[in-house]
Structures are given as C-alpha cells and as structure tokens.
Amino acid sequence: MTTIGLVIHSLAEGIALGASMYLANSDSSTSDMGLVVQLAILIHKAPEAMGFGTFLLHKGANKSQIFWNVFAYSVASPVAALLGYVGLLSVTIDSDQDMLLLDYYVGLAMLVSVGTFLYVTTIHILPEVYSSKSGSHHNHGHHHAGKVDHSNQPKTTAR
Numbered sequence: 001m002t003t004i005g006l007v008i009h010s011l012a013e014g015i016a017l018g019a020s021m022y023l024a025n026s027d028s029s030t031s032d033m034g035l036v037v038q039l040a041i042l043i044h045k046a047p048e049a050m051g052f053g054t055f056l057l058h059k060g061a062n063k064s065q066i067f068w069n070v071f072a073y074s075v076a077s078p079v080a081a082l083l084g085y086v087g088l089l090s091v092t093i094d095s096d097q098d099m100l101l102l103d104y105y106v107g108l109a110m111l112v113s114v115g116t117f118l119y120v121t122t123i124h125i126l127p128e129v130y131s132s133k134s135g136s137h138h139n140h141g142h143h144h145a146g147k148v149d150h151s152n153q154p155k156t157t158a159r
Contacts, residue, residue: 003069005120006052009113010076016109017041017077018084019102026099037106041077048117049074055125 020037049070056066093099 002124006073007076009116011080012109012113014077014080015084018081019106021085022088
C-alpha cells in the first residue's frame with residue numbers, strides 16, 4: 001500500500017513537473033513558477049527515494065523488493081512529466097487566461113502530490129516505524145542498554 005501511495009504521489013508531481021517545464025519554456029509571466037516547481041521537485045526527490053528505501057529495509061524487504069518498489073516510485077515521476085509536457089505541446093495555449101488555467105492545474109497537481117505524500121507518511125510509514133512489535137524500535141520511550149526509559153511517559157494509577 002505504501003508503494004502505491006508513493007507512486008500516486010510521484011505521478012502527481014510528475015504531471016506538475018511536466019506542466020512546469022512547459023511553463024518555464026513559455027514566454028508567459030508564469031515561467032518563474034515553472035522553474036520554482038522544477039527546482040523543488042528535483043531537490044527533494046533523492047532524499048525521498050533514500051528514505052523510502054530505508055523504510056522498506058526497516059520493514060524487512062529483501063534487496064529485490066526494495067529495488068522494484070523504489071524503481072516503480074522513481075520512474076513514475078519522469079514518465080508522468082514527459083507525458084504531461086508532450087501532452088501540453090499538443091494543445092494550443094494562446095491566451096493569458098489559458099496560462100492562468102494551466103497554473104491552476106499545476107497547483108492542483110502539487111496539492112495532490114503533497115496530500116498523497118502526507119497521507120502515506122502519517123498513515124502507513126510513521127506508525128510502522130514507531131511500532132514496538134520487535135521491541136527494538138523507538139516507541140516514545142528512550143532505549144538505554146536494552147532497557148526502555150519510560151520517565152517521559154504519563155503515569156497511570158490503578159483504581
């Protein structure tokens with residue numbers, strides 16, 4: 001489920017990237033937004049992929065599973081960017097109104113991208129990382145020499 005969510009995230013950011021490449025290459029006043037979107041996506045992609053691979057390793061996936069999951073996640077964005085860019089080249093955008101509408105759709109794609117990333121992170125990744133199934137993971141207490149320090153946990157009293 002985590003991979004599916006992150007692939008959806010990658011597809012949405014790829015569409016936004018393709019549209020932003022189109023905007024950056026246009027002669028409109030929105031070309032600066034295209035460059036900002038491109039830069040933001042390119043800066044975060046590598047750390048995000050490394051974090052996803054680390055999560056899969058933490059989850060116990062083997063090397064092949066890690067490779068194919070990270071590959072699917074990594075390929076989705078450039079493929080969607082290429083399709084988005086080529087798709088926009090085939091459409092006639094000849095007015096400022098059309099460019100503003102394109103800006104709007106780039107914004108929507110970015111919202112979907114951010115929303116799916118936040119959903120996957122908070123619902124699927126963080127609970128698993130902070131679960132105490134094996135006893136060796138951090139669960140709001142602090143591990144010291146094999147013992148857990150619960151001094152920062154709220155005290156409960158028996159009634």
